[in-house]
Amino acid sequence: MGKPEWEREYVEYVSGRLPRLHRAAYLLCADTFQADDIVQATLASLYLGWRRAVRADNLDAYVHRILVRRYLDERRRPWARVLLGDRVPETPIEAGPGYEERDSLMTALRALPKGQRAVIVLRYFSDLSVEATAEALGCSAGNVKSQCSRGLTALRVTLGETTTLGGTGWQA
Amino acid sequence: MAGVSDERRLREGLEAIAVPATRIRVEAVLPAARKQRFRRNAARTAAGAALAVGVLVAVPAVLLRPSAATPLPAQRPSSSPSPSPAAVACRMTKLPFPEGLDNAVAEGVDPTGRYVVGNGTEGQDFRPVLWTGGRAVALPLNADSVQATAVNAAGVVVGLATRDNRDTVFRFAGGRYTELKLPKGRWHPYPEPAINAAGDVVINAEPQGNSGGEGVIALLWPAGSTDAVRLPLPEGAHVVDILDDGRMAGGIYQDGSAHTPYVWDRQGRGQKLRVPSGHTGTAYAISGDWVTGGIWEPGSAALWNLRTGDLTQTKGDQNPGMSVNASGWLTDGEGQVIRNGKATRMPSGGGRKVAYANDISDTGLVVGHVVDERTDAEGQELRDAGGTIPKAPQFPATWQC
Numbered sequence: 001m002g003k004p005e006w007e008r009e010y011v012e013y014v015s016g017r018l019p020r021l022h023r024a025a026y027l028l029c030a031d032t033f034q035a036d037d038i039v040q041a042t043l044a045s046l047y048l049g050w051r052r053a054v055r056a057d058n059l060d061a062y063v064h065r066i067l068v069r070r071y072l073d074e075r076r077r078p079w080a081r082v083l084l085g086d087r088v089p090e091t092p093i094e095a096g097p098g099y100e101e102r103d104s105l106m107t108a109l110r111a112l113p114k115g116q117r118a119v120i121v122l123r124y125f126s127d128l129s130v131e132a133t134a135e136a137l138g139c140s141a142g143n144v145k146s147q148c149s150r151g152l153t154a155l156r157v158t159l160g161e162t163t164t165l166g167g168t169g170w171q172a
Numbered sequence: 173m174a175g176v177s178d179e180r181r182l183r184e185g186l187e188a189i190a191v192p193a194t195r196i197r198v199e200a201v202l203p204a205a206r207k208q209r210f211r212r213n214a215a216r217t218a219a220g221a222a223l224a225v226g227v228l229v230a231v232p233a234v235l236l237r238p239s240a241a242t243p244l245p246a247q248r249p250s251s252s253p254s255p256s257p258a259a260v261a262c263r264m265t266k267l268p269f270p271e272g273l274d275n276a277v278a279e280g281v282d283p284t285g286r287y288v289v290g291n292g293t294e295g296q297d298f299r300p301v302l303w304t305g306g307r308a309v310a311l312p313l314n315a316d317s318v319q320a321t322a323v324n325a326a327g328v329v330v331g332l333a334t335r336d337n338r339d340t341v342f343r344f345a346g347g348r349y350t351e352l353k354l355p356k357g358r359w360h361p362y363p364e365p366a367i368n369a370a371g372d373v374v375i376n377a378e379p380q381g382n383s384g385g386e387g388v389i390a391l392l393w394p395a396g397s398t399d400a401v402r403l404p405l406p407e408g409a410h411v412v413d414i415l416d417d418g419r420m421a422g423g424i425y426q427d428g429s430a431h432t433p434y435v436w437d438r439q440g441r442g443q444k445l446r447v448p449s450g451h452t453g454t455a456y457a458i459s460g461d462w463v464t465g466g467i468w469e470p471g472s473a474a475l476w477n478l479r480t481g482d483l484t485q486t487k488g489d490q491n492p493g494m495s496v497n498a499s500g501w502l503t504d505g506e507g508q509v510i511r512n513g514k515a516t517r518m519p520s521g522g523g524r525k526v527a528y529a530n531d532i533s534d535t536g537l538v539v540g541h542v543v544d545e546r547t548d549a550e551g552q553e554l555r556d557a558g559g560t561i562p563k564a565p566q567f568p569a570t571w572q573c
Contacts (some may be wrong), residue, residue, distance in 0.1 A: 007202065021445045032192045039194065041400040043201050105185045124179065125186040152178055 423454030466492025
């Protein structure tokens with residue numbers, strides 16, 4: 001009596017994508033706990049719709065659409081807010097500035113409007129095409145392009161102010 | 173110019189950002205997702221937390237967070253983004269915290285509006301609260317976690333007690349708890365008990381170790397009795413609420429998913445509730461002539477009239493109806509009140525406060541809580557400070573509409 005075949009497929013897919021999805025979620029929200037919440041909710045939601053999801057033309061775009069929606073909707077989940085204080089981190093938080101503070105790109109990313117940040121993360125981290133990004137965000141391809149361009153400009157400006165860029169690229 | 177090199181550097185930069193480790197483990201994803209599936213179809217709002225606490229204690233704390241068990245948020249409010257005159261007419265009263273608790277949410281109200289039950293939390297455990305005429309009392313603890321889920325007009329409270337990760341059903345009356353015995357064998361009661369005016373209590377139970385409702389039985393404890401009666405219902409039948417005349421609302425589940433909403437009497441005679449063809453649904457609450465629940469996809473709030481058989485749907489994304497009163501007002505999964513097909517949020521006192529409605533009495537008393545949402549900057553400050561992030565300030569409240 002094993003798991004149904006589709007559950008095995010689901011677990012396989014999730015195993016392969018979890019680190020990337022988690023990183024994408026963190027880049028979006030810049031918060032350790034919230035990133036876990038977003039990924040958790042995304043995976044639960046994906047499970048619910050798995051049999052439909054696997055038939056999607058672009059499963060990754062489908063998953064990112066859920067992920068982004070969870071991110072954008074985060075503030076509206078009542079229970080998440082009510083119980084937020086009850087989880088004590090299992091790993092001690094390092095003293096001094098948080099992860100995000102040590103990272104100028106993260107800081108710059110956080111300064112972007114939510115939608116623009118989502119476009120940047122989906123396009124340049126999750127490697128979705130312009131069309132797939134548009135589909136995930138429910139906007140037009142033209143909108144994705146203009147947001148990309150604005151986001152890139154903003155990141156360049158912010159980083160120019162806060163850090164010195166070496167010739168080798170954006171340092172973490 | 174936004175050259176290729178900028179994009180390349182951005183890609184490299186995004187890969188290089190230090191990301192804290194996730195606490196989600198692949199092997200724990202599946203059980204949590206299965207719970208979510210059940211939650212979506214069978215439990216009521218607050219039961220999400222109940223299920224999580226009762227069932228998932230053995231898994232990492234991140235999975236105990238009830239967020240995954242919350243109905244998936246709607247993309248937009250179902251209707252009327254601005255408060256309607258109806259909402260404005262509801263007057264908010266803050267409920268006090270009982271001694272010894274600094275947090276609590278009001279989750280259930282009896283039909284007369286006199287008694288309100290709710291729960292605070294301590295760690296991952298529930299702490300039950302009973303408000304009588306607005307006065308708060310923390311109910312005694314006789315288990316690791318005690319969750320009050322419903323109260324009737326006589327002030328009898330029912331709920332779930334968790335000891336060593338095992339849930340039992342209790343009745344609380346006259347200052348003491350009575351355990352309502354499960355049938356012989358190893359059963360897990362879910363999602364949470366409901367009670368009617370007479371004191372009859374209903375819940376479902378599945379063999380321990382199952383999830384998703386395989387092998388489910390529906391149980392009734394007639395008023396005053398501690399021995400469960402197994403209801404003669406079809407395979408997959410779940411009951412979630414009981415009317416004063418003894419009829420019970422619920423639905424038939426197939427493969428762990430809600431399929432057909434029903435109202436049954438004690439003999440198992442059923443009244444099938446209407447669902448548009450090609451859709452599935454289930455009932456979550458019953459009151460007077462009204463039944464509420466959800467219809468999927470996409471998860472609208474459903475309101476059935478038992479006399480006429482009429483169905484009214486309020487469109488939403490995974491946002492079913494959760495409770496209903498004798499006038500056919502309901503609360504949805506987003507904490508809104510729906511009257512005459514119009515969803516509104518209760519007034520919250522302004523600022524960044526957001527009100528969440530959880531239940532409604534027949535007298536028009538809405539119970540719930542208000543959360544003071546943090547700004548992004550405040551949230552960031554807290555995160556930067558390290559350690560445990562405190563709860564967003566929140567308080568229990570009632571609204572007289």
